[in-house]
Amino acid sequence: MTWRKPSLLYVIIGVEVKFVPKIWTVSELVGQIGQVLLDRADLQNCWISGELSNFKNHRASGHWYFTMKDESSSLKGVMFKSRSERVRFIPTDGLKVMIRGNIRMYERDGTIQLYAEEMEPSGLGQLYLAFEQLKKKLADEGLFDPARKREIPRFPRRIGIVTSQTGAAIRDILHIMERRHPGMSWVLAPATVQGEAAPREVAQAIDRLNRYGAVDVIIVGRGGGSLEELWAFNTEVVARAIAASVIPIISAVGHETDVTIADYVADLRAPTPSAAAELAVPKLQDLQFQVEQIRVRLQGAMGTIIERKRQQLEGIANKGPLKDPFWRIDQNRQRIDTLQMRLQESMTRLVADKNGILNLLAAKLDLLSPLAILGRGYSLTYDTEGNLLRSTEQVKVDEQIRIRLAEGSLRCQVLEKEI
Numbered sequence: 491m492t493w494r495k496p497s498l499l500y501v502i503i504g505v506e507v508k509f510v511p512k513i514w515t516v517s518e519l520v521g522q523i524g525q526v527l528l529d530r531a532d533l534q535n536c537w538i539s540g541e542l543s544n545f546k547n548h549r550a551s552g553h554w555y556f557t558m559k560d561e562s563s564s565l566k567g568v569m570f571k572s573r574s575e576r577v578r579f580i581p582t583d584g585l586k587v588m589i590r591g592n593i594r595m596y597e598r599d600g601t602i603q604l605y606a607e608e609m610e611p612s613g614l615g616q617l618y619l620a621f622e623q624l625k626k627k628l629a630d631e632g633l634f635d636p637a638r639k640r641e642i643p644r645f646p647r648r649i650g651i652v653t654s655q656t657g658a659a660i661r662d663i664l665h666i667m668e669r670r671h672p673g674m675s676w677v678l679a680p681a682t683v684q685g686e687a688a689p690r691e692v693a694q695a696i697d698r699l700n701r702y703g704a705v706d707v708i709i710v711g712r713g714g715g716s717l718e719e720l721w722a723f724n725t726e727v728v729a730r731a732i733a734a735s736v737i738p739i740i741s742a743v744g745h746e747t748d749v750t751i752a753d754y755v756a757d758l759r760a761p762t763p764s765a766a767a768e769l770a771v772p773k774l775q776d777l778q779f780q781v782e783q784i785r786v787r788l789q790g791a792m793g794t795i796i797e798r799k800r801q802q803l804e805g806i807a808n809k810g811p812l813k814d815p816f817w818r819i820d821q822n823r824q825r826i827d828t829l830q831m832r833l834q835e836s837m838t839r840l841v842a843d844k845n846g847i848l849n850l851l852a853a854k855l856d857l858l859s860p861l862a863i864l865g866r867g868y869s870l871t872y873d874t875e876g877n878l879l880r881s882t883e884q885v886k887v888d889e890q891i892r893i894r895l896a897e898g899s900l901r902c903q904v905l906e907k908e909i
Contacts (some may be wrong), residue, residue: 499851502613504784506829507662508878509642509854511702516525516600517597520595520597520600521597523595523602524594524595524597527593527594527595527602528594529842530593533592533593534589534592534593535591535592535607536590536591536592536593536797537588537589537590538558538565538588538589538590538591538604539586539587539588539589539612540558540559540560540565540586540589541558541560541584541585541586541587542556542557542558542583542584542585542587543556543559543564543583543584544556544557544583545581545582545583549873551636552570552571552575553568553569553570553571553574554568554569554574554581554606555567555568555586556568556569556581558587558604558887565602565603565604566596566601566602566603566604567589567591567603567604567605567606567678568603568604568605568606569589569591569605569606569607569609570605573606573607573608576608577609577616578617578620578721579611579616579619579620579635580620580622580623585611586611586612587609587610587611587612588609588610588611588612589604589606589608589609589610590606590607590608590609591604591605591606591607591608592604592605592607592655593605603900615666615831617717617718617721617724617904618717620724621724621751624724624725624726624729624751625751625754627726628729628751628754628755629754632733633729633730633733633754633755634754634755635812638733639756639757639758640738641738641756641757642707642738642740642757642770643706643707643738644772645772645777646705646706646707646770646771646772647675647706648674648676648677648704649667649674649675649676649677649705649706649707649709649770649771650665650676650677650679650697650699650702650705650707650709650710650737651676651677651678651679651708651709652679652681652692652696652699652706652708652709652710652711653678653680653681653683653710653711653712653763653870654680654681654682654683654712655678655680657713658713659683659711659712659713659742659763660678660763662713662762662763662764662767663742663763663764663766663767664676664767665764665766666764667767667771670768670771670772670773671771671772671773671774672768672774674771677702677704677705679695679696679698679699680695681694681695682722683711683722683723684712684714684715684719684722685722688721688722689722689725689727689728690727692710692722692723692728692731693727693728693730693731695706696710696728696731696732696735696739697731697734699735700715700734700735700736700737703737706737706738707737707738707739707740707770708735708737708738708739708740709740709742709760709763709766710723710732710739710740710741710742710743710756710768711723711740711741711742711743711744711752711760711763711766711789711908712742712743712763713744713763714744714745714748715744719751720743720744720748723741723743723750723751723752723753724750724751724752725751726751728751728752729751729752729754729755732742732752732755732756733755738757738758739756739757739758740756740757740758740759740760740766740769740770741753741755741758741759741760741766742759742760742761742763742766743754744761744762744767745761745762746761746762749846781901787877821898851887869893869894869895869896870893870894871891871892871893871894872891872892872893872894873885873889873891873892874889874890874891874892879891882907882908882909885904885907886904887904887905887906887907888904888905889903889904890902890903890904891903
């Protein structure tokens with residue numbers, strides 16, 4: 491039995507008994523209430539149902555804060571990151587849930603809180619709710635849009651496979667590949683396909699094949715199982731890895747009735763791993779038959795074209811230049827003679843025109859010539875250094891000068907200057 495301090499102090503004075511109440515500090519009272527809650531075993535590890543409100547995801551710490559409420563009451567709650575990481579759906583305001591946890595006192599604020607350990611949706615499976623929530627989120631982002639899906643190559647050279655290296659899926663895929671196209675090249679990127687590590691390993695395997703690059707199509711999948719066993723292919727990390735792949739992806743998860751998020755995101759969905767191999771790998775016999783048909787059609791078409799060209803060649807050889815090749819030479823000789831005569835006539839006209847222009851320019855130039863001016867009785871006078879004299883100031887008395895006439899020149903001496 492737990493001992494508690496009495497809330498009333500008994501004091502005996504004579505025959506009277508007086509009750510003196512204890513005065514609590516806030517911390518003492520809050521601690522006392524918290525101890526009472528801890529002593530209630532039915533309030534520890536208990537289940538509570540209600541509606542979520544005021545939900546807040548504190549992304550820096552990863553903790554969730556919320557309020558549980560019903561028609562008449564509400565209770566604050568918190569779920570720390572180590573627990574919230576295990577919840578597979580995204581809580582939202584208004585969602586009815588069941589939470590397992592402990593009722594304790596938050597001493598700093600003096601409030602009673604629910605410390606959640608586990609959370610499940612009421613009336614709806616947790617996995618199914620998580621599936622629907624992620625499906626809506628990715629659909630809103632356009633990851634399921636048919637326009638973004640790539641065409642699966644008809645004639646792949648190498649197949650990439652992402653699955654468990656020990657599961658039945660790899661055996662089924664390789665069996666179908668060997669039957670349809672013996673010798674088809676393939677590369678396995680092994681990954682765990684079930685359990686907590688599976689989503690990360692599947693996403694990493696897809697990324698490795700993309701970085702490797704030497705595959706034309708990737709098959710991602712596993713054999714059948716329960717919803718929990720197939721859950722890796724319903725996770726966001728795998729969905730985004732498929733969407734980010736530059737290599738077309740065929741999703742092959744479970745049986746024909748199993749549908750996963752990976753099926754919606756992939757470029758093509760196959761109902762089973764074996765069906766994926768059927769879709770990815772062309773049948774060698776069918777290819778050989780098609781090649782033979784193409785060869786026959788090509789051979790016939792080429793024969794037709796050769797015959798038509800032969801007839802055209804015969805028609806050309808029986809007429810025109812090929813029939814009488816010297817005729818074409820004579821025609822060209824005559825054409826050269828005609829062009830030569832035209833060239834000579836053009837050159838003669840050009841020279842005559844240029845001579846006329848040259849004579850006209852010479853006449854104009856002659857009019858401007860100083861010699862022509864001298865011919866009209868004028869003269870030019872120069873000093874002994876050959877400078878043209880324009881003023882008497884340029885010479886002195888008794889200085890020698892030279893006078894240029896129209897015909898010849900005179901050497902003279904200045905006797906007198908007149909102004």
